[in-house]
Amino acid sequence: MRVLAAMSGGVDSAVAAARAVDAGHDVTGVHLALSRAGGTLRAGSRGCCTVEDALDARRAADRLGIPFYVWDFSERFRDDVVEDFVSEYRAGRTPNPCMRCNERIKFAAVLEKALDLGFDAVCTGHYALVREGRDGLELHRAHDAAKDQSYVLGVLTAGQLAHTLFPLGETPSKALVRAEAEARGLSVASKPDSHDICFIPDGDTRGWLAERVGAERGQILDQSGEVVGDHDGAHAFTVGQRRGLRLGVPAADGKPRFVLEVRPVSNTVVVGPKEALATSEIAGARFSWAGAPALAAGEESACDVQIRAHADPVPARARLVDEHDGARVVVRPDIPLDGVAPGQTAVLYRGTRVLGQFTIDRTVSAAPVGV
Template structure:
C-alpha cells in the first residue's frame, strides 16, 4: 500500500512509520504545521506540533529513508479546532480539542488530501486496533489498556477507518515502543509525551480564554438561586471545578462547593455540593457511528466520558421524539459537562460517539 505517515515528531508516530516501512509499504512522511507562530518551541513536555517537533520528525524520516514534507494546516486548524474551542466555552460547554483535531484535521483534512494524492491510508501512532468483523471493519481498544487511545478516535466513520493504519495497536506497552525506537537509532526514543492543549502550551486555559473573549463580572449562585460569590467570566469555569471559585458565602454545612452548571447567556455559574455532580443520564443529538450502527433502538454498552476514565456499563437508546441518543449508566457518572464527548463501546469495540448536550443530576435540586 501507499502509506502517508503522519509524523508529529514524537516517538509513537516515528515507530509507527518505521513499522510501515518494515511491512513493505511505500511510505511518505508528513508533519502538520498547525500554528503560524514560527518561533514557537516546545517547553518541557507541553504542547506539540512546534518547530522542534517538525525537526524531530524530519530526522526520523531521514533515518528511515522516506520522503518527508511539512503541510500547512494552520488555517484549517484555527477554524475547526481553535475557533470551535472558544465558541464552545462561550456557549457554556466543555470541548475536547483533541477529538476535534482527530475529526476535522487528521482524519478529515489530512485523509482527504492523502486519498486525492493516491495514498491508500494514513498511518498514525495512535494505540488502537482495527479488526475485520462480521459487519465490516471495526475499531477496538489497544492491547495496552494504559495507553489505549480508542476514545479519541471514536469520531472516525466507517469510510475513514477503511483508510487508516495503526501499527502500534497490538504493542504491549509504551516501554516496548521506546526500546524499539532506541534500537532503531531514533533520537526521539526518550522524548517526553506531550500534555495539555497544544495551542495553550503553558497550560493556563483560563488566562488564554480571557485574552480571546475578555472578562465580564457575573454572579455565582447556589442551586436555590441565591448569590454566593462573583466571577470575572463564566467561560473560565467548567462542571466539576472547585479551584478558582471566589465564594463570599460559605455553605450551610461547611462543605466545599463545586461548579454544577455554566449559564453563558446570564453569565452565571451555579455551584453546589459534590454529591450533585452525580449524573444519572446523558444525551446528545450530534452523534456518529464508528463502523456499522446498532441494529436495535436500545442496546447494552459501556460509556466512557473522558480519555482516561473508566468505562461504565450502561443502556443506550435512540429517542424517537428528539432523535438524540440517550444513555443511562448503571452507576452515576461524575462531573459530566455539556460539550464533552461520550464514546460507546460493546466489549472492546468502539460503537460510536456523541457530544453531550444534556445531563440529568442524580440528586434533585431540593436535596
C-alpha cells in the same frame, strides 16, 4: 500499499512509520503545520506540532529513508479546532479539542488529501486497533490499557477506518516503543510525551480564554439563587470544578461546593454539593458510528459509556430515539455519572470495541429534588 505516515515529531509516530516501512509499504512521511506563529517552541513537554517537532519528524524520516513533507493545515486547524474551542466555551460548554482535531483534521482533511494524491492509507502513532468484524471493520481498544487512545478516535467512521493504520495497537507498553526507537537510532526515543492542549503550550487555559472570550466579572450563585461569590468570567469554569471558586459565603453544612452549571448569557456560575453532580442520563444529537451503526431507531442496547479520555467505562443502556428536532442517542448509566458537562464527548463501547460517540447536549440529574 502507498502509506502516508503522519509524523508529529514524537516517538510514537516515528516508530509507527518505521513499522509501516518494515511491513513493506511504500511510505511517505508528513508533518502537519497547525500554526503559523513563528518561533513557537516547546515549553517543557507541553504542546505538539511546534517548530521543534517538525525538525524531529524530519530527522526521523531521514533515518528511515522515506520522503518527507510538511503540510500547512493552519487555517483549517484555526477554523475547525481553535475557533470551535472558543465558541464552545463562550456558549458555556466544555469541548474536547483532540476529538475535533481527529475528526476534522487528521482523519478528514489529511485523509481526503492523501486519497486524492493516490495514497491507500494514513498511518499514525495512536494506540488503538482496527479489526475485521462480522459487519465490517471495527475500532478496538489498544492492548496497552494505560496508553489506549480509542476514546479520542471514537469519531472515526467506517470509511475512515478502511484507510487507517495503527501499527502500535498491539504493543504491550510504551516502554517497548521507546526501546525500539532507541534500537532503530531514532533521536526521539527519550523525548517526553506532549500533553495538555497543543495550541495552549503553557497550559494556562484560563488566561488563554480570557484573552479571546473576555474577562467580565459576574456572580456565583448557590442552587437557591443566593450570591455566594464572584468571578472574573464564567468561561473559566467547568462543571465539576472545585478549586478556585473564591466563595465568600460558606456552605451551611461546611462541605465543599462544586460547579453545577455555567450560564454564559447571564455570566453566572451555579455551585452546590457534590451529590448534585450525579447524572442519571445523557443525550446528544450529534453522533457517529465507528463502523457499522450500533443502534437502530427505537432500539435499546447494553454497552459501556466513557465520558473522558482517562475515565473508567460505566455499564449503561443506550437507545436511538426520534425527537422533534431529529435523532438523538440517549444513554442511561447503571451507576450515575459524576460531573458531566454539555459539550463533552461520550464514547460507547461493547467490550473492547468502540461503537460510536456523541457530543453531550442534555443531561438529567440523579440527585433528589432539593439537593
